[in-house]
Amino acid sequence: MTSVVLLLLFLEPVSNFLRRWKTWDKFFTWLFNRTYHKHNAKFEKYGSIGLAIFVGVPLPVTGAWTGCAAAFVFGFKFRNLS
Secondary structure, three states, X not given: OHHHHHHHHHHHHHHHHHOOOHHHHHHHHHHXXXXXXXXXXXHHHHHHXXXXXXXXXXXXXXXXXXXXXXXXXOOOOHHHHO
């Protein structure tokens, strides 16, 4: 559980730090735009409930770490998740 809280708190500062370099900025821009456009409609429709279902379903690649990344990409605030 501790690692999830740390991820939620530090994903944005680390991303902003890495974006200082052109290569990382291009990578993050590409990754976030691709992910956002592919899945935005689903996350807008279901919101936090959809994120909870995504994390709660015991399938490969749907755990807490991926849920943290999804929450970061789609702009969920830490206070809304706890």
